[in-house]
Amino acid sequence: VKLLTLARDLRRRKARERQGRFVAEGVRAVEELLASALPVHGLLVAPGLEAGERGRELLERASARGVPIQPVSEAELASAADTESPQGVLAIGDVPDRSLDALAPRDGARLVVLDGLQDPGNVGTILRTAAAFGFGGLVALPGTVDLWNAKVVRSAMGALFHMPTATADLESFGTFLARYDVPLWAADAHGAPLDVASRPVPPRLALALGNEGAGLSPALRARADHLVAIPIASGVESLNVAVAAGILLHALRA
Amino acid sequence: VKLLTLARDLRRRKARERQGRFVAEGVRAVEELLASALPVHGLLVAPGLEAGERGRELLERASARGVPIQPVSEAELASAADTESPQGVLAIGDVPDRSLDALAPRDGARLVVLDGLQDPGNVGTILRTAAAFGFGGLVALPGTVDLWNAKVVRSAMGALFHMPTATADLESFGTFLARYDVPLWAADAHGAPLDVASRPVPPRLALALGNEGAGLSPALRARADHLVAIPIASGVESLNVAVAAGILLHALRA
Numbered sequence: 206v207k208l209l210t211l212a213r214d215l216r217r218r219k220a221r222e223r224q225g226r227f228v229a230e231g232v233r234a235v236e237e238l239l240a241s242a243l244p245v246h247g248l249l250v251a252p253g254l255e256a257g258e259r260g261r262e263l264l265e266r267a268s269a270r271g272v273p274i275q276p277v278s279e280a281e282l283a284s285a286a287d288t289e290s291p292q293g294v295l296a297i298g299d300v301p302d303r304s305l306d307a308l309a310p311r312d313g314a315r316l317v318v319l320d321g322l323q324d325p326g327n328v329g330t331i332l333r334t335a336a337a338f339g340f341g342g343l344v345a346l347p348g349t350v351d352l353w354n355a356k357v358v359r360s361a362m363g364a365l366f367h368m369p370t371a372t373a374d375l376e377s378f379g380t381f382l383a384r385y386d387v388p389l390w391a392a393d394a395h396g397a398p399l400d401v402a403s404r405p406v407p408p409r410l411a412l413a414l415g416n417e418g419a420g421l422s423p424a425l426r427a428r429a430d431h432l433v434a435i436p437i438a439s440g441v442e443s444l445n446v447a448v449a450a451g452i453l454l455h456a457l458r459a
Numbered sequence: 460v461k462l463l464t465l466a467r468d469l470r471r472r473k474a475r476e477r478q479g480r481f482v483a484e485g486v487r488a489v490e491e492l493l494a495s496a497l498p499v500h501g502l503l504v505a506p507g508l509e510a511g512e513r514g515r516e517l518l519e520r521a522s523a524r525g526v527p528i529q530p531v532s533e534a535e536l537a538s539a540a541d542t543e544s545p546q547g548v549l550a551i552g553d554v555p556d557r558s559l560d561a562l563a564p565r566d567g568a569r570l571v572v573l574d575g576l577q578d579p580g581n582v583g584t585i586l587r588t589a590a591a592f593g594f595g596g597l598v599a600l601p602g603t604v605d606l607w608n609a610k611v612v613r614s615a616m617g618a619l620f621h622m623p624t625a626t627a628d629l630e631s632f633g634t635f636l637a638r639y640d641v642p643l644w645a646a647d648a649h650g651a652p653l654d655v656a657s658r659p660v661p662p663r664l665a666l667a668l669g670n671e672g673a674g675l676s677p678a679l680r681a682r683a684d685h686l687v688a689i690p691i692a693s694g695v696e697s698l699n700v701a702v703a704a705g706i707l708l709h710a711l712r713a
Binding site: 326445 | 580584587590616691694695697698699701702703704709
């Protein structure tokens with residue numbers, strides 16, 4: 206029952222960081238994980254999973270990859286799960302290299318930067334959107350929710366297993382931007398209206414998004430080369446950050 | 460304690476439809492409701508609310524509007540609430556006219572149409588986005604979550620209290636489109652790539668979005684005058700529907 210103990214432990218961010226492992230939950234997420242290049246440490250499987258064809262196929266794929274499969278009861282699975290219905294399956298995966306070096310950009314490369322985003326659903330959705338528009342990596346700055354949180358994993362719909370990501374402080378990120386000559390744009394209500402036609406998009410670009418309530422941190426705003434805004438109707442306070450990210454990532458797509 | 464009984468009852472869609480009332484929960488939503496033109500039937504207030512200045516201001520505004528205020532215990536408030544922390548306040552509001560006639564469009568008008576959207580967070584976010592981009596109304600077709608669900612109310616961030624909305628079946632909606640000469644565009648992965656530059660946006664327009672998993676219903680797809688897609692990277696299955704809506708509503712804004 207070592208895998209079960211480990212999965213329960215991995216619900217805490219500190220444990221994920223110490224162990225370098227995370228949990229993917231539910232049929233869809235485990236399918237995506239098994240289809241990715243990430244090492245999979247093991248599966249926890251409740252009795253119901255084998256009842257469906259999709260569940261059986263998932264078990265076959267895990268066996269073919271040589272992934273250990275640990276049968277557990279529904280109650281045991283629930284004790285390690287984040288959702289109320291983990292659909293009979295959890296997988297433990299290895300967190301890939303999280304350093305900025307993994308993101309060294311080429312021309313045409315786009316990075317998305319999360320400056321203190323708190324909501325795991327927003328972060329997962331932004332990862333999914335970044336993958337859809339050809340962004341080559343994502344950087345999480347301090348104050349951002351852990352990228353390997355179960356809810357981020359779920360809402361990223363597999364994007365997290367393919368896109369290079371890094372966790373960094375602003376200083377080392379600034380050094381990285383300077384070394385690779387990457388301009389930093391940031392979304393801000395007081396920025397210039399987005400207009401790709403009149404302002405050419407640089408060959409390399411990092412686009413930062415701020416916290417759901419407070420927006421960009423003062424340090425990041427000061428570091429940004431260009432602030433960009435999406436004009437909205439008066440009387441409306443703001444866009445949801447994942448929606449704003451979607452509009453910007455679409456406009457700035459590679 | 461009649462307001463408390465009513466608020467508890469309004470957690471069910473059937474009760475909301477029968478009573479023509481809904482619940483707004485938390486300081487922000489109640490502030491937005493009190494600032495709107497919608498009739499407010501009463502407030503339920505737990506002891507903690509008066510401790511903060513924002514709570515006291517909210518109570519003053521309610522009194523100034525002549526809204527009945529019912530003190531309840533934290534436990535009573537929680538028994539009527541949808542969230543775990545309703546922040547000490549719930550308000551009961553009147554659902555405005557939900558008929559299509561409320562949406563009769565003028566030139567330049569844009570409508571957003573929800574064809575079976577299930578997730579209340581997505582629906583609230585789309586309402587908020589539609590308000591931000593000057594859309595004049597929203598139509599919920601069968602299979603869509605109730606617009607006056609507590610979670611939609613919360614994630615719409617006030618937009619629901621200002622934007623005209625209607626619930627309709629596809630037949631009466633089709634009659635409405637024909638009567639007012641409104642073309643129906645619909646988002647579909649197999650549609651033509653979005654390109655506002657090459658295809659002019661009609662002076663009146665309804666834009667439909669489909670269910671999170673299944674997409675558009677066959678009947679709506681058949682009724683649409685134009686199917687529009689957002690091209691995404693191969694290997695990525697789809698965008699989140701609220702993100703896709705954001706990109707399209709931004710491109711087609713009034």
